Amino acid sequence: xxxxILSWMIFFPVIGAAVIAFVPRAKTEVIKTxxxxxxxxxxxxxxxxxxxxxxxxxxxxxxxHFTWIKTFNIxxxxxxxxxxxxxxLLTALLSFICIIASWKIDKAVKGYFALFLLLEAGMxxxxxxxxxxxxxxFWEVMLLPMYFLIxxxxxxxxxxxxxxxxxxxxxxxxxxxxxxIAFYYNVTDPVTGGHTFNMVHMMDQANHTGLLDAxxxxxxxxxxxxxxxxxxxxxxxxxxxLPDAHVEAPTAVSVILAGVLLKMGTYGILRISYPILPDQAxxxxxxxxxxGVINILYGAFCAMAQTDMKKLVAYSSVSHMGxxxxxxxxxxxVGINGAVFQMFNHxxxxxxxxxxxxxxxxxxHHRDINGFGGLMTQMPLYGSxxxxxxxxxxxxxxxxxxxxxxxxxxxxxxxxxxFTIIAALGIVIxxxxxxxxxxxxxxxxxxxxxxxxxxxxxREMFTxxxxxxxxxxxxxxxxxxxxxxxxxxxxxxKVVAG
Amino acid sequence: xxxxxxxxxxxxxxFRAFIPETVMLGAFLAALLGDILSRRRTWVPFSIVLLAxxxxxxxxxxxxxxxxxxxxxxxxxxxxxxxxFFRVLFALVATITVLFSWSxxxxxxxxxxxxxxxxxxxxxxxxxxxxxxxxxxxxMLYLSLELVSLTSYVMAGYMRGSLRSTEASLKYMIxxxxxxxxxxxxxxxxxxxxxxxxxxxxxxxxxxxxxxxxALLTIIVLxxxxxxxxIAMAPFHFWAPxxxxxxxxxxxxxxxxxxxxxxxxxxxxxxxxxxxxIVDQVDWPMLVAVLSVITMTWANLAAVRQNNVKRxxxxxxxxxxxxxxxxxxxxTDEGLQAVxxxxxxxxxxxxxxxxxxxxxxxxxxxxxxxxxxGLGFRTPWAAATMVVFLFSLTGLPPTAGFIGKFYLxxxxxxxxxxxLAIVGALNSVVSLFYYMKIxxxxxxxxxxxxAPVVRVPVMHMICLAALAVPTLVLGLSWGWAKALADRAVxxxxxx
Numbered sequence: 001x002x003x004x005i006l007s008w009m010i011f012f013p014v015i016g017a018a019v020i021a022f023v024p025r026a027k028t029e030v031i032k033t034x035x036x037x038x039x040x041x042x043x044x045x046x047x048x049x050x051x052x053x054x055x056x057x058x059x060x061x062x063x064x065h066f067t068w069i070k071t072f073n074i075x076x077x078x079x080x081x082x083x084x085x086x087x088x089l090l091t092a093l094l095s096f097i098c099i100i101a102s103w104k105i106d107k108a109v110k111g112y113f114a115l116f117l118l119l120e121a122g123m124x125x126x127x128x129x130x131x132x133x134x135x136x137x138f139w140e141v142m143l144l145p146m147y148f149l150i151x152x153x154x155x156x157x158x159x160x161x162x163x164x165x166x167x168x169x170x171x172x173x174x175x176x177x178x179x180x181i182a183f184y185y186n187v188t189d190p191v192t193g194g195h196t197f198n199m200v201h202m203m204d205q206a207n208h209t210g211l212l213d214a215x216x217x218x219x220x221x222x223x224x225x226x227x228x229x230x231x232x233x234x235x236x237x238x239x240x241x242l243p244d245a246h247v248e249a250p251t252a253v254s255v256i257l258a259g260v261l262l263k264m265g266t267y268g269i270l271r272i273s274y275p276i277l278p279d280q281a282x283x284x285x286x287x288x289x290x291x292g293v294i295n296i297l298y299g300a301f302c303a304m305a306q307t308d309m310k311k312l313v314a315y316s317s318v319s320h321m322g323x324x325x326x327x328x329x330x331x332x333x334v335g336i337n338g339a340v341f342q343m344f345n346h347x348x349x350x351x352x353x354x355x356x357x358x359x360x361x362x363x364x365h366h367r368d369i370n371g372f373g374g375l376m377t378q379m380p381l382y383g384s385x386x387x388x389x390x391x392x393x394x395x396x397x398x399x400x401x402x403x404x405x406x407x408x409x410x411x412x413x414x415x416x417x418x419f420t421i422i423a424a425l426g427i428v429i430x431x432x433x434x435x436x437x438x439x440x441x442x443x444x445x446x447x448x449x450x451x452x453x454x455x456x457x458x459r460e461m462f463t464x465x466x467x468x469x470x471x472x473x474x475x476x477x478x479x480x481x482x483x484x485x486x487x488x489x490x491x492x493x494k495v496v497a498g
Numbered sequence: 499x500x501x502x503x504x505x506x507x508x509x510x511x512x513f514r515a516f517i518p519e520t521v522m523l524g525a526f527l528a529a530l531l532g533d534i535l536s537r538r539r540t541w542v543p544f545s546i547v548l549l550a551x552x553x554x555x556x557x558x559x560x561x562x563x564x565x566x567x568x569x570x571x572x573x574x575x576x577x578x579x580x581x582x583f584f585r586v587l588f589a590l591v592a593t594i595t596v597l598f599s600w601s602x603x604x605x606x607x608x609x610x611x612x613x614x615x616x617x618x619x620x621x622x623x624x625x626x627x628x629x630x631x632x633x634x635x636x637x638m639l640y641l642s643l644e645l646v647s648l649t650s651y652v653m654a655g656y657m658r659g660s661l662r663s664t665e666a667s668l669k670y671m672i673x674x675x676x677x678x679x680x681x682x683x684x685x686x687x688x689x690x691x692x693x694x695x696x697x698x699x700x701x702x703x704x705x706x707x708x709x710x711x712x713a714l715l716t717i718i719v720l721x722x723x724x725x726x727x728x729i730a731m732a733p734f735h736f737w738a739p740x741x742x743x744x745x746x747x748x749x750x751x752x753x754x755x756x757x758x759x760x761x762x763x764x765x766x767x768x769x770x771x772x773x774x775x776i777v778d779q780v781d782w783p784m785l786v787a788v789l790s791v792i793t794m795t796w797a798n799l800a801a802v803r804q805n806n807v808k809r810x811x812x813x814x815x816x817x818x819x820x821x822x823x824x825x826x827x828x829x830t831d832e833g834l835q836a837v838x839x840x841x842x843x844x845x846x847x848x849x850x851x852x853x854x855x856x857x858x859x860x861x862x863x864x865x866x867x868x869x870x871x872g873l874g875f876r877t878p879w880a881a882a883t884m885v886v887f888l889f890s891l892t893g894l895p896p897t898a899g900f901i902g903k904f905y906l907x908x909x910x911x912x913x914x915x916x917x918l919a920i921v922g923a924l925n926s927v928v929s930l931f932y933y934m935k936i937x938x939x940x941x942x943x944x945x946x947x948x949a950p951v952v953r954v955p956v957m958h959m960i961c962l963a964a965l966a967v968p969t970l971v972l973g974l975s976w977g978w979a980k981a982l983a984d985r986a987v988x989x990x991x992x993x
């Protein structure tokens with residue numbers, strides 16, 4: 001298992017799903033235990049990756065390289081660098097926690113956990129793949145489980161949300177598919193002289209021929225990729241699938257959606273668009289910064305207008321992904337490091353918020369912000385945990401969100417002064433919607449209806465506490481994560497900014 | 499003075515290349531006789547035809563490693579890589595159709611008549627399709643096309659008592675006769691222009707002499723009308739939804755892959771042999787490109803509105819013709835390989851999707867989307883295979899449909915038809931919507947309490963699995979299947 005650590009991280013959940021398929025439907029406890037075990041192994045491997053990862057080199061590590069389809073030069077090519085390791089950690093952690101958080105699922109248990117494990121495999125694959133074809137396969141493989149997870153186990157408007165998510169994402173990915181084919185035919189493999197899907201070869205500008213020599217064509221390909229990734233992030237105006245999907249999805253699936261899937265968009269831009277088309281990336285700085293600012297402010301204002309807690313958290317994701325875009329648009333070391341760190345932190349913080357919303361929804365069976373009041377006295381422990389998550393989301397110093405947002409602003413202030421100043425407003429609005437919600441739900445006179453609500457359970461605490469510790473620890477000692485990625489990201493900045 | 503040499507009587511060594519179709523045509527006669535002699539015991543013709551299908555498949559597979567084209571009857575028919583590939587495809591499709599017809603209520607129900615003849619007709623049609631893939635002469639083209647068409651008309655009207663089935667048959671025949679006539683006119687013009695009845699002769703004549711571009715364009719349009727009808731290309735596709743909906747589902751399943759692939763075989767052979775040299779004079783690839791865009795867009799948009807699964811799948815099968823035409827008009831070996839590979843993949847997944855409809859129809863007597871509610875929980879394994887087929891038809895990895903579409907798009911991109919690739923890709927997104935309508939009904943819509951039990955016969959389950967497994971396997975390891983398609987193009991006659 002030590003040799004092919006990445007493959008095991010991807011395929012162990014698949015094995016788990018296959019085993020679950022043969023367990024009798026009625027044995028739900030067995031199914032859940034298998035699922036938890038199948039998600040726990042990748043988590044252990046992720047920790048091993050974290051320990052063994054060499055932080056000093058820009059080289060790809062843990063590489064696995066085999067030929068898949070010879071005639072078309074498709075390779076099974078996995079490897080990680082400082083950009084992918086934090087994402088893999090996040091995926092492994094959230095997947096395991098979400099399986100635990102799904103313990104109370106009672107509808108079609110077998111299908112739920114099998115699909116969840118397949119979803120995990122797809123996500124892991126995306127963050128490991130270095131062959132574009134393989135990347136695309138993993139990217140698409142995630143759609144199927146996600147569609148079913150929203151559509152079968154979702155809320156009242158699940159059907160609409162599921163197909164909307166699917167259509168949006170597929171529209172983005174077919175454009176990415178065409179861009180991929182364009183790369184294939186216009187990149188030569190320096191060793192064989194043939195065409196290649198190898199991303200490492202694609203990143204070397206010396207291998208570009210044909211179409212990729214023409215600026216217009218490069219711009220078109222950049223835009224096709226950007227649209228594909230923008231829908232996933234989601235960048236305004238392609239964000240409309242997100243509130244629907246997040247609200248209708250069951251809690252654990254919302255966590256994965258916000259915590260991991262959104263990161264794939266920005267990961268794709270940093271993994272593929274930036275290094276393969278650095279000139280286009282540099283030329284796209286201003287639009288990217290503007291889109292970032294729009295996301296920050298628009299998301300924040302929309303969040304403020306929500307009365308549904310889950311929808312509020314969903315829109316706060318739109319806002320927080322804006323910071324990632326702004327950091328990426330900065331094109332300097334602080335900015336990009338901040339952006340990737342923000343990706344990681346947003347994953348953990350949003351996961352906490354969604355899990356907290358799930359806790360109250362399981363008890364009260366609604367999420368109307370105005371329908372509660374004074375919950376702090378009824379559920380003090382829950383109130384504290386939720387407040388912790390919400391403060392982290394605001395960017396309270398000492399918690400991880402602060403560090404990454406500060407880095408993003410530090411970076412972008414150097415390149416986009418005006419935009420940064422406007423974007424800083426987002427912090428204020430962010431504090432406003434979060435505190436206002438906190439006030440309406442937890443403070444004020446107690447709502448008599450909820451006199452009997454039990455406080456947060458041990459299982460729920462078990463899902464929240466580990467993330468909470470990470471949020472706190474990353475706030476105090478951010479270098480734990482920043483060390484992982486800075487070498488690779490600084491190298492990326494050199495490539496793009498020249 | 500009669501010269502025996504000029505009669506071109508085939509000797510045994512050349513005849514050996516033609517065993518698969520001979521077996522099928524022989525099985526037709528044997529099944530008819532068997533049906534009568536056994537006093538209409540259906541298992542007799544069924545066994546004869548099934549045995550013939552398997553034998554034919556075995557010989558067809560053995561014939562795949564053909565080294566050089568073999569012709570008999572002069573230039574009339576030829577067995578080359580292309581024909582060998584299509585024969586395997588047809589034998590495979592026929593075998594599966596025969597197998598799942600056996601447990602289908604629509605074919606074998608108590609009130610049905612002439613069940614034995616049904617199997618005999620499948621054998622006849624399969625033999626006809628094989629000859630279609632081998633024809634390289636206008637006489638043979640027309641004869642084989644009509645053989646398949648006439649059999650189709652009869653089969654579409656198999657449910658004699660059903661108004662829908664009879665209507666389908668009549669519609670099919672009127673459309674078919676019309677487009678055959680148009681095509682014949684085109685062929686006669688071409689003969690007048692070139693003085694040749696063979697594809698090769700036409701090619702030589704067109705290459706050597708300068709023909710009037712307008713005349714050539716007229717001929718191409720007329721012949722496209724005839725062949726376009728067979729493959730259900732817009733705007734000659736109107737019959738398809740009605741016929742597929744009206745005909746018994748196993749027959750519709752067969753129509754949507756068999757004759758369609760055979761039509762493509764003819765299309766490929768005729769256009770790649772005879773019409774390739776005149777691309778400079780008449781830009782017919784552009785004409786086909788426009789038709790391909792119309793075909794897929796029209797069919798996809800029409801399918802979105804359907805609530806009858808069979809009708810939806812009928813439109814979907816029209817849409818796939820559009821995708822196939824995209825790569826067909828590239829006029830390259832790679833494009834042709836992509837078309838052949840996609841036809842193979844399409845046959846498997848489309849047959850699978852229709853077969854699921856057959857299986858459900860057995861219990862529910864309905865193809866309406868509303869009756870599909872909760873099938874994912876009422877018959878979990880069969881529904882799971884349907885999900886595989888639908889994802890594959892959409893073109894999502896890790897299914898064979900994705901790989902097939904990938905090769906189509908890759909070739910279109912390489913030949914720098916970017917707009918065509920973009921239209922095709924966006925069409926895939928549209929198609930997702932209606933395919934997922936079926937998935938939605940099966941999994942997301944709650945089951946009503948009084949919903950009838952769905953019992954999928956063992957034979958159907960075996961067939962579904964036999965189609966779903968390759969759909970998945972070819973999505974992960976397709977090198978060997980692609981190699982077959984590549985080889986078919988390499989050993990193609992007259993290229």
